[in-house]
Amino acid sequence: VIVVPVNLGPRSYRVLVGAGTLAQVGPELARLGAGRRAALVSDAVVGAAHGEPVRASLAGAGFEVAEVRVPEGEAAKTLATAERVWDAYLGHGLDRTSTVVALGGGAVGDLAGFTAATYMRGIGVIQVPTTLLAQVDASIGGKTAIDHPRAKNLIGAFHQPRAVVLDTQVLRTLPERQYRSGLAEVIKHGIVLDADYFALLEGSLGGLRARDGETLTRVIAGSCRLKAQVVEQDERESELRHVLNYGHTVGHAVEAATGFARFTHGEAVSLGIAAEAHLARRLGLAGPDTVARQVRLLEAVGLPVRGLGASPEAVLEALGRDKKARDGRVPFVLAPEIGRFRLVFDVPRAAVLETLADLG
Amino acid sequence: VIVVPVNLGPRSYRVLVGAGTLAQVGPELARLGAGRRAALVSDAVVGAAHGEPVRASLAGAGFEVAEVRVPEGEAAKTLATAERVWDAYLGHGLDRTSTVVALGGGAVGDLAGFTAATYMRGIGVIQVPTTLLAQVDASIGGKTAIDHPRAKNLIGAFHQPRAVVLDTQVLRTLPERQYRSGLAEVIKHGIVLDADYFALLEGSLGGLRARDGETLTRVIAGSCRLKAQVVEQDERESELRHVLNYGHTVGHAVEAATGFARFTHGEAVSLGIAAEAHLARRLGLAGPDTVARQVRLLEAVGLPVRGLGASPEAVLEALGRDKKARDGRVPFVLAPEIGRFRLVFDVPRAAVLETLADLG
Numbered sequence: 023v024i025v026v027p028v029n030l031g032p033r034s035y036r037v038l039v040g041a042g043t044l045a046q047v048g049p050e051l052a053r054l055g056a057g058r059r060a061a062l063v064s065d066a067v068v069g070a071a072h073g074e075p076v077r078a079s080l081a082g083a084g085f086e087v088a089e090v091r092v093p094e095g096e097a098a099k100t101l102a103t104a105e106r107v108w109d110a111y112l113g114h115g116l117d118r119t120s121t122v123v124a125l126g127g128g129a130v131g132d133l134a135g136f137t138a139a140t141y142m143r144g145i146g147v148i149q150v151p152t153t154l155l156a157q158v159d160a161s162i163g164g165k166t167a168i169d170h171p172r173a174k175n176l177i178g179a180f181h182q183p184r185a186v187v188l189d190t191q192v193l194r195t196l197p198e199r200q201y202r203s204g205l206a207e208v209i210k211h212g213i214v215l216d217a218d219y220f221a222l223l224e225g226s227l228g229g230l231r232a233r234d235g236e237t238l239t240r241v242i243a244g245s246c247r248l249k250a251q252v253v254e255q256d257e258r259e260s261e262l263r264h265v266l267n268y269g270h271t272v273g274h275a276v277e278a279a280t281g282f283a284r285f286t287h288g289e290a291v292s293l294g295i296a297a298e299a300h301l302a303r304r305l306g307l308a309g310p311d312t313v314a315r316q317v318r319l320l321e322a323v324g325l326p327v328r329g330l331g332a333s334p335e336a337v338l339e340a341l342g343r344d345k346k347a348r349d350g351r352v353p354f355v356l357a358p359e360i361g362r363f364r365l366v367f368d369v370p371r372a373a374v375l376e377t378l379a380d381l382g
Numbered sequence: 383v384i385v386v387p388v389n390l391g392p393r394s395y396r397v398l399v400g401a402g403t404l405a406q407v408g409p410e411l412a413r414l415g416a417g418r419r420a421a422l423v424s425d426a427v428v429g430a431a432h433g434e435p436v437r438a439s440l441a442g443a444g445f446e447v448a449e450v451r452v453p454e455g456e457a458a459k460t461l462a463t464a465e466r467v468w469d470a471y472l473g474h475g476l477d478r479t480s481t482v483v484a485l486g487g488g489a490v491g492d493l494a495g496f497t498a499a500t501y502m503r504g505i506g507v508i509q510v511p512t513t514l515l516a517q518v519d520a521s522i523g524g525k526t527a528i529d530h531p532r533a534k535n536l537i538g539a540f541h542q543p544r545a546v547v548l549d550t551q552v553l554r555t556l557p558e559r560q561y562r563s564g565l566a567e568v569i570k571h572g573i574v575l576d577a578d579y580f581a582l583l584e585g586s587l588g589g590l591r592a593r594d595g596e597t598l599t600r601v602i603a604g605s606c607r608l609k610a611q612v613v614e615q616d617e618r619e620s621e622l623r624h625v626l627n628y629g630h631t632v633g634h635a636v637e638a639a640t641g642f643a644r645f646t647h648g649e650a651v652s653l654g655i656a657a658e659a660h661l662a663r664r665l666g667l668a669g670p671d672t673v674a675r676q677v678r679l680l681e682a683v684g685l686p687v688r689g690l691g692a693s694p695e696a697v698l699e700a701l702g703r704d705k706k707a708r709d710g711r712v713p714f715v716l717a718p719e720i721g722r723f724r725l726v727f728d729v730p731r732a733a734v735l736e737t738l739a740d741l742g
Binding site: 109112139140141144166167170172179180345 | 465469472499501502503537
């Protein structure tokens with residue numbers, strides 16, 4: 023088990039990464055001195071697949087656990103579900119010393135985190151994400167939210183977890199496409215933050231494809247460490263944290279232009295990384311090798327690097343609707359070389375359009 | 383105008399107290415470098431009575447102001463209202479740089495503060511409370527909440543305002559009973575926190591009765607300074623902040639035992655202070671003069687100090703349901719002398735019952 027600390031003063035916590043760590047949830051909560059009651063929030067599928075070791079470890083550590091079921095996927099992130107979950111917390115007698123254990127993908131983590139952030143003005147939450155995407159991305163940093171009918175993640179709060187528990191074994195049963203999607207975020211961390219980590223990924227292809235436990239532990243812990251460094255320097259997402267948007271500016275636009283149906287989030291990010299890599303080259307900011315290594319690694323793990331599924335014009339239009347856009351122009355995070363990033367505000371529309379056209 | 387700073391590191395803000403400060407809201411927001419959009423949240427009565435100078439000052443400082451109306455009183459603090467308010471923020475194009483201006487009593491401040499705390503994971507709020515109770519109590523400290531059908535303030539967040547603006551002129555039209563209610567909290571601050579401030583109140587009776595502008599400015603600023611000191615030392619209400627519960631333990635029980643209908647909150651707190659003062663005497667913790675001065679000042683401003691409106695047994699039973707109760711016993715904040723407090727955990731039930739019986 024690798025322990026990654028996240029240092030945020032009084033809101034510090036640690037991330038446990040390893041095989042079989044689901045059984046650590048109870049001991050970790052006991053170590054934190056939390057009150058006796060806990061609510062285990064998950065959907066039916068994840069609860070059936072992975073709930074037992076978590077329940078057992080909590081009971082073994084002396085906690086009284088109430089189960090709270092939420093719908094699968096994004097459907098969990100509604101105000102109606104939040105209301106049901108608050109009711110359940112109250113019904114089960116959760117007080118200010120109680121803890122919410124979020125077991126599931128990113129949506130469960132978001133919903134459980136938000137309801138914990140707002141129940142009695144904030145109670146503790148342990149994030150136990152069961153997808154690779156949530157493990158390396160959503161579970162660290164304290165972003166929680168539910169959706170508004172007209173805007174994703176509109177209602178939310180920053181609420182750091184008290185601990186994050188990542189079990190590599192739960193990834194063994196993850197569908198291939200979902201697993202690969204998570205790798206897009208892993209690769210992103212290497213590109214903009216750490217050349218050594220990127221090289222580690224290049225050298226771990228066999229282990230990654232086989233979902234080897236030791237490889238996953240090392241890779242996930244490395245990714246968490248990089249994300250933790252960013253969060254430590256910018257807890258509330260003012261500036262630096264935008265670096266984590268690498269690949270996401272074009273990625274979100276591709277998702278929007280294809281109706282959020284054709285690509286998984288990670289596939290869209292992979293296309294976004296490819297596009298933004300080529301864009302940096304076109305702007306004279308990055309050399310050909312920097313672009314080639316990114317594209318090669320994405321392809322090697324089976325992620326798409328061309329074929330946007332929409333016209334360049336449609337993607338460009340979606341870019342103009344980006345939350346960060348000013349007068350139709352978005353700032354881009356670009357990678358001048360592997361392990362470094364640069365925020366570029368004045369990217370000409372023509373350069374973006376030509377890059378998108380090249381990717382087809 | 384007296385400026386009271388609240389020092390909370392990156393969440394620091396200042397409280398402006400004086401006559402006519404409603405006109406300072408716009409300049410204060412400009413000083414903070416907030417984005418151009420703002421939402422003014424108030425109910426119909428307060429909006430009509432006090433909205434104009436706030437609107438004018440915001441417009442004069444270059445802000446685009448959207449008006450958001452909420453129901454009067456506690457009815458504002460529902461999830462349904464919160465949902466409508468979030469919709470309005472989105473409809474008016476509020477973004478992360480926008481600000482919510484909460485103009486009204488405690489309920490408006492709670493609802494507006496909570497919706498600001500959770501919109502886009504937290505946008506700025508300026509509290510502009512229009513009752514004495516909200517000015518000296520709710521507006522400082524960042525507690526925001528809405529009610530659950532089965533529990534008041536169950537859903538909420540700590541979200542410090544970016545500024546607090548207190549205009550003594552709005553108090554001139556406050557109904558007498560509501561005005562007196564606020565004085566109960568003012569007196570409470572003196573009893574448990576500051577003997578000099580308590581003496582200032584004793585010497586300001588004429589000005590307080592006449593609602594004289596200078597007296598109110600001095601008294602309110604002093605009260606804010608005391609509350610700010612407590613909040614600075616205990617931002618998230620772990621221990622010290624319980625001192626502010628003086629008079630509230632019995633006060634809440636009296637409210638509950640009388641169906642929340644007979645007394646205003648401040649009247650119940652006044653009865654609670656009287657009860658807890660006598661309790662300290664009965665326990666041998668306080669001398670007769672300490673009790674007499676508290677009772678005399680409460681009576682002098684027209685607040686009730688005897689006649690609980692319910693049987694001692696009924697109040698005792700309600701005490702056992704207090705959130706802080708353990709095995710039917712609540713910890714009491716008691717005042718051994720004016721300006722000092724002590725947390726007492728093991729108060730015998732008989733002593734409480736006899737004290738309540740004495741108060742009738």
